[in-house]
Amino acid sequence: MPAVSLAPYRRALASRPLRSALVLGALVRGPVFASGVLLTIHTVSTLGRSYTAAGALAAAATVAIAVSGPWRGRLLDRFGLRRVVLPSVLVALACWSVAPFVGYWLLLVLAVVAGLFVIPTFSITRQAVIAAVPENDRRTAISLDSVAVEIAFIVAPALAVWAATQWSTAWVLFATQMLGVAAGLLMWVVDPPLRGEGEARVGSARAPRRSWFRLPFLAVCLAATATTVVLAGSDIAIVAVMRELGSTAQIGLVLAVWGLGSLVGGLLYGALHRSISAFWLLGGLAVATFPMALATSPWGLAGLGFVAGLLCAPTITATVDQASRIVPAEVRGEAMGWHGSFLTTGGALGAPLAGLAIDGRGPSAGFVAVALVGLAVAGLGLTAVHARRYAGGVTVDARRFTRPSGPDGRAR
Known part of the structure; x- marks a missing residue:
């Protein structure tokens, strides 16, 4: 570890x-x-x-x-x-x-x-x-x-x-x-x-969009979308489960514990000596979300939510970190704008997706539905990284984000 x-x-x-x-x-x-x-x-x-x-x-x-x-x-x-x-x-x-x-x-x-x-x-x-x-x-x-x-x-x-x-x-x-x-x-x-120091100034010549708006960047943005699908869907599912348990007064407490887990996870991730691929973190977030469907009490749901929350902030952090390194500095504003839009889109999709599952299969199904989306995107991303590495291509994900960082922080 x-x-x-x-x-x-x-x-x-x-x-x-x-x-x-x-x-x-x-x-x-x-x-x-x-x-x-x-x-x-x-x-x-x-x-x-x-x-x-x-x-x-x-x-x-x-x-x-x-x-x-x-x-x-x-x-x-x-x-x-x-x-x-x-x-x-x-x-x-x-x-x-x-x-x-x-x-x-x-x-x-x-x-x-x-x-x-x-x-x-x-x-x-x-x-x-x-x-x-x-x-x-x-x-x-x-x-x-x-x-x-x-x-x-x-x-x-x-x-x-x-x-x-x-x-x-x-x-x-x-x-x-x-x-x-x-x-x-x-x-x-x-x-x-x-x-930062040594980076292109605002207003300098821009790299063409076709040079960076490509599969590596889009894959990281898709991971960001899947992350907020899981988070927004879990938010709705927590409310639905708590209502079924007859504990609506404790909804805020469970959500706060879930958020506390994310806060702790974000602090721990920032203290690590090496990065972890966003796709691995997304897969872990999805796997940790599945057990929330098995909760039978408010405190059980809060405990499981805290565990899943530990991977929320790290996953989003990893997508921001990877996206910022893929693109040239002179287009970082647009790139972060795209990344934010993908995050927003995931948040907009996660709630109705969980809602459909809840209406059809019950409150616990909301967790399962969004966790499956996260797991699928994580699997596709890791498969793509492995395939590109096996083919001998030098890719951002395979070469920069899965190895310990060197003195300049670039080789991940």
């Missing part, structure tokens, strides 16, 4: 730009995570619409954000952070100053427009995190970013739901989005570097 050490964290956290990037990322992502649940509550409780209507609104906003990722990332590569973030902030200010106080259909239109011009938070943060540390500390830095994402994902929606029970959902939604606008302005002021 790879050795675990705190030395990588000490080196990474000694970087002031990294600390700044992590804080900025958490501030901007929090309102994004909170808005999803707020839109559902606002649509159902304040606008008096059905859950189907709330789901359609969430789906439309999700699709808009997924579409925006690659082209906003490409603009980052071409024009830099400030010239991309400022229009996003202005559009968000215009849309969300009005959207919480209008009817359903206008809210849907404004949410889609805002989604298309959303601040490319994940692309910016991950580029800033990568640029802030030497290449051999990249995985550790990305792991820290994944942990920050987990914390924001756990805390922000919980605070939003609590606030919505105390005050008008319209004003809570408005306040949340204005916090996002303020965080975007702070990011514009700080303007963290998106390129």
Whole structure:
């Protein structure tokens, strides 16, 4: 088993730009995570619409954000952070100053427009995190970013739901989005570097897309999609199982334990002396998800969820790490945009897939359905890597991510 050490964290956290990037990322992502649940509550409780209507609104906003990722990332590569973030902030200010106080259909239109011009938070943060540390500390830095994402994902929606029970959902939604606008302005002021030392500057000549948007990159993105299929589907399945057990009051606790497992796993993965292929991690995540279908009590489900959670953040971290190394630095913004869109797509697919399985076979089937998807994609990815290695081809996955890293951190 790879050795675990705190030395990588000490080196990474000694970087002031990294600390700044992590804080900025958490501030901007929090309102994004909170808005999803707020839109559902606002649509159902304040606008008096059905859950189907709330789901359609969430789906439309999700699709808009997924579409925006690659082209906003490409603009980052071409024009830099400030010239991309400022229009996003202005559009968000215009849309969300009005959207919480209008009817359903206008809210849907404004949410889609805002989604298309959303601040490319994940692309910016991950580029800033990568640029802030030497290449051999990249995985550790990305792991820290994944942990920050987990914390924001756990805390922000919980605070939003609590606030919505105390005050008008319209004003809570408005306040949340204005916090996002303020965080975007702070990011514009700080303007963290998106390129590391020795890398091509923003706006430099770009590598043609056909030179990097190929099978190795797409395979890693597909692994990212499968990961969020498993996670989003497990989220729905946990709710369904807890309802069947008559323990709806403990749903939040089980989800928190699951998220805690992911946080711990992310920290452990960042402390390893070597990387692990995203396909192996995805396969492990899928295998660890299957036993959750056998849980017969809330505490049993929480324990099994913690074990599966240990592989959540590491799998996503590995896909980010691998994707960032496959592509040239001058196109990293667009590449991270594509990666984010694949993650978003997986999240959008996982919930309905689990829902279909739950409706047809019962709550436990949700875990089985999404775990099978993860296992299938992991198997295909590992088979492809093995086939390319056997054929004698030099591939990113086979040569860079399955061996211990050398002094420069490139040979994995």
